[in-house]
Every structure is written in C-alpha cells, then in structure tokens.
Amino acid sequence: MPHSSRRDALRTLLRDRELDALLVANPLNVRYLTGFTGSNAALLVRSDGEDGTVFCTDGRYLTQSQRQVPDLERLVDRSCADALARRAARDGLERTGYESHHVTVEGLDRLSAAASGTDLVRAPGLVERLRTVKDDAEVEALRMACAAADRALADLIEHGGLRVGRTEREIARELESRMLDHGAAAPSFETIVAAGPHSAVPHHRPTDAAVCPGDLVKLDFGALVDGYHSDMTRTLVVGRPADWQRELYDLVAASQAAGRAALTAGTRTGAVDAASREVIERAGFGEQFPHGLGHGVGLEIHEAPALSTSGEGMLFAGVAVTVEPGVYLVGRGGVRIEDTLVVRESEPELLTLTTKELVVV
C-alpha cells in the first residue's frame, strides 16, 4: 500500500522533530497520504503508528471515503482540521505539529481553541518534502499523464491540426480535447499555443491570431491523470524553416540535452540549471533566456524543487522535474523545448516521449 508507506515515511520526520502527531490540512497532502480525492478532509498522523491516526471528512464524502480510505479510523465533521485538533487534545498528545505554511492566521485561532491541552507546533512543508521523491505508483501516474499529452500531439499533427490559417485558440482546444480522448481528466494547466512572433512571449495566452506560413509554433501543454500533471513544450515550424529558426532550434535543443545530461541524483539543482544555461550563454543569448530551467511536478503543476540559478538543494533519485530552456527573440519568435523526467542514479527517466528533432509540418 503506497499510502501507508507514505504515512510511515512521515512518521520518521515526526519522530526526528519530537512531534506526537502532525495535523495535515492541505487537501493535496491528505490525498498523498490517503488517496482521498474529495475537497474537504484532514488527517491526524500519529508518530507512534496507525492506531490513533484519524481521517476526517464531511458527510457528503462518507461513502467515497469508506471506499478510498478503508484502513483508517474515520471522523465525520464539516470543520475537519478543528475536529482533529480536538481529537489530538482528547487523546492526550503533548506536541501536535500543524502545517503553518498552509494554515491561515484566523485558522490557527480556531485550531488553538479546539486543541486546548495539546501544544500546536509549527511544522511547515514536511509532507511537501516527501512528495518531491515519487514512488512507483506516482511515476506510473506521471507516465500516463505524459503519454496522454504525447498521443494528443501526435494526433493533432497527423490530422493536420497545425496548418496555416488555424488560430491559436482552435489549436489549443483541439489539443486539449485530444488529451481527454487519451484518458486525461483535464488539461493540467491552460494550454499555451503561440504562433509566429507570439512564440517569443514565454507565457502567451492563445488568441484568435492565425498560423502563417513559416511560423514557429510553440505548444506548452500537459494532461492530468489520477491527480498527476504532465508538462511538455514542443516548438515546430509550419512550412520551410528559415536558417535563423533552425539555428535557434538547434541551440535550445543542445541546451536542453545538456540540462538532461546533468540531471542525476546527488547533483545540486543550481548545477543543472547552469549546465543548460551555459550553452545558451556561450552562444550570446543569455539575456533571452529569462526564466529558470525547470520545476518539480506531481500533484501540483509547479512544486519543489525549482531548477534555477540560485538552487542550492540536492537532487535525489525519484524526483520528478521539467527541463525547459527557451530563447525568445522579441518580435521574431522563440523556441522552448520541455520534457518531464524522473531523476535516477545515472541517466534520468524520460516520460515525455515526443521527438525533440525539429518537426516541420
């Protein structure tokens, strides 16, 4: 059971901090630790084991939670976190951690009132730290999410979806629709389709502008499968690529390959960014690469770790990240190439399998 293993891993962190329990209030963290997908829940994880570890949701989710969380004691209460704080006090816990990076100032008042008798101790980011390293079930979900995006793009190209005269908005809708065809519950974020000069805008929103002959078209998109997000960017050329487009593409592809090559367990995140960035800087385009190299991806589309110039953290096997350098020439066009990968001891595992050769449609 991956969820009980995750709770066990959390217990180690709790004992290190001499906490008797952690009150988990962030719904994504509750999902990670229990598999529960409803919108209102909290979890009290006891450091000494599953006994006394209590899941809470409200009446709307009783049936669903019995199915998804059959193995934990269950409380039913609308104010889940408050009910579990009361429970911690009733059970005589002395030091109960809470997610101080998630609980609001007003929320802490309510928790404190409910928990009189137990010390509420700040414990920010513990579950998020566990979440950076993906277990097999998570990698499988990420793999399916990446496959849905890969297949959607293949379908789009095969059916002539990227042709002169189509608008960015039409292409984005078709790409999103095809991801649903391949099992996505939803797009994992607002799809970016940026044609011609728009491709030089890093986070362009699709417009009614139509694709013109010779345009670079940048597609940044992902699929949500079982709660996990994929993230991929490909930049194509519609028609015959000009020399500058091919050169720009080759540069970004080389930078992206260098970033992937540097992505191994034991490396600092900043070093991965540097390996990729160096290729672009050497070519004189450092200023035209104005963002970090990548980010963690999982239950959130952006999560820890960031791969950026100032990154000090160490990579571990199982960390899932994007590698996405880009060069943007204002008024002309830009190229970004992005994969989702899992860090391993040696070579990273590539989850987005669409070719990174320059595709001409």
Added chain:
Amino acid sequence: MPHSSRRDALRTLLRDRELDALLVANPLNVRYLTGFTGSNAALLVRSDGEDGTVFCTDGRYLTQSQRQVPDLERLVDRSCADALARRAARDGLERTGYESHHVTVEGLDRLSAAASGTDLVRAPGLVERLRTVKDDAEVEALRMACAAADRALADLIEHGGLRVGRTEREIARELESRMLDHGAAAPSFETIVAAGPHSAVPHHRPTDAAVCPGDLVKLDFGALVDGYHSDMTRTLVVGRPADWQRELYDLVAASQAAGRAALTAGTRTGAVDAASREVIERAGFGEQFPHGLGHGVGLEIHEAPALSTSGEGMLFAGVAVTVEPGVYLVGRGGVRIEDTLVVRESEPELLTLTTKELVVV
C-alpha cells in the same frame, strides 16, 4: 471606473476600523479592486485616497499590468505582499490591516519582518464583504456567463446530444465544449452529468454509464466569462416520464419557485432556505434534501452568502446567489433545479434563462 469605485468603497470600511491602509494579498481580491488577471500580485490600499495606493506584481506581468492597471503606482517585486508591507512601513503608516483569513502563519512572519515600524492589524474578509454585492459590470459578466451555459444546453438538446446510449462523460464533454463555443474561457467547475440512479447522488462525477430509456438526467454546469462563474442545474427525462418522475419534478420546481419568490432585499438568508425547504418537507421529503438551498457566486463559484437553514445574514440588492433545491431518492433518481439570480428590492433578476418546465428529450 468600477475598480476605483470599489477601492473607494473599501476605504470607507478602512476608516471605520481606523486603519491607514489594507494590504490585499488574495489574488481574487486584487483582481476585484484593480482588474489585474495575473497570478502574482498584491495591493496596498491607503484609506486616505489613491495617492500612495500601490499595486505590486513581478517582472513577468509588467506589460500586462501596465495595460490592466494604468491608474495606480506600480512596484515590481516577486514577493508582492512583503514588498508592500515594507512600503507601508516606509510611508510611515501606523496601522496597516492585512487579510488574516488568507495570510498563513509563516506568511505573517515574513510580512512582520518586512513591515517593522507599522502595526499589522487583522482585517479579515473586508473585500469579500464588498464582493457579495455585485455592481453593474459584475452583473453583466455573470449574465454573459449564464448565457453561455444556457446556449450550450440549448445546442446540446437541439443536436440530439442527450440520447439513449450516450455516456455521462460524453455528454459532459459536449456540454463543456459548447460552452467554449459560446464564449466561455472554461467550465466554471467540473460538469455534473448524472443519469438514472446516479441522479440521486448530489455531486456525482460523470462515468462511462450510458443513458437508458426513461432516465432522469441531471446536468449541473456553468461557464466562466471574464472571471465570473455561472451555475445552473436542469434535470430532464429521456423518453416518457413515469408518474413518480413527474411528481418529483413538480415538487422540486415548486420548492425552487418558492425559494426564488422569497429572495428579496431585506430578507434573512435562512428565511429563503426555509421558504423553499418547507415545500419539500410538507411533501414528506425533508430528509431527501440534504444540502443548503444555495450560495453566493461571482469571482468564485462558491462565495458568501450561503443560503442555508442556519443563515442569519441579511440579503441586499445586488447580491448574486444560486437557488438549488433537490430531492434525491437513493437507487431510483433525483431532481435538482438551480438558477443563478441577483437579489433586487422586489423580484430577483433571473440570469439563467433556460426553461424550468420538465423537458422531455
């Protein structure tokens, strides 16, 4: 300019509380007060006027914010709220309110460190209170959002989208796609399509179950237009309605009409719930109506005020709410009928215009 009027209205609340300023950190509240639609921003609203009222966003949004917020002083900083807290201290403000219902415990540490010199005072929910009463620009956005949903449903029915053999998932996708055709930026929440016995589950997720002859089909859906959400439920019958279906439908329709009739300025929210609920209770189905009557709707799909049995708040002209009673007969089927409306002095303004007669397809 609606945004500057909204800031003026906020200033009245600030002066009532003897605050020199409010540090607005909730992005939806920033959007409400400025029109800015990016993902990272904060706003410092001075109680004494627009001078010294400062908007902050990060470098990615510089161009966009110049277009959307031309009328306010601008700071560019990644940590928007912290930067504005520093600014409040620098400007010698003595009492600066902050959104303690939104700022986390860790976030307050950072604000306090940045703001040394100004007193940070809890000021929860001030902008949310203003947001309950919609101005003309907001009602217009809600109207367009409701129209997109109305038209999508009309198209779906006209093109035979609700026929025997189609799955709930297929119907949901078509409905969502047709909302985009009619100008929605996205569905305003995950569309509910529930056929046959599934219609008795209040928040059913679409499955691969197919529509059968004689099924009740419950559709709960909405469109997002200019940041505003619509919310509508209709329940139809595919084929010839059975007597029990027609009786159930008529009961819920009568309850919904009673709720709408009670919806006037000056009424307590609990009284509106009671007026609608009484019809269902008198018929002996009180237990089968297990949720509140409705909720506020606007920049969020669920916002204040709640229309529920325990509601003590007063309704004002301009408050936008849903009215959505339902009766759910487990194993057989359920009916819910929901409109989005705006409270007025006398009769409410109906924004979802699809008929509430029983539609048979």
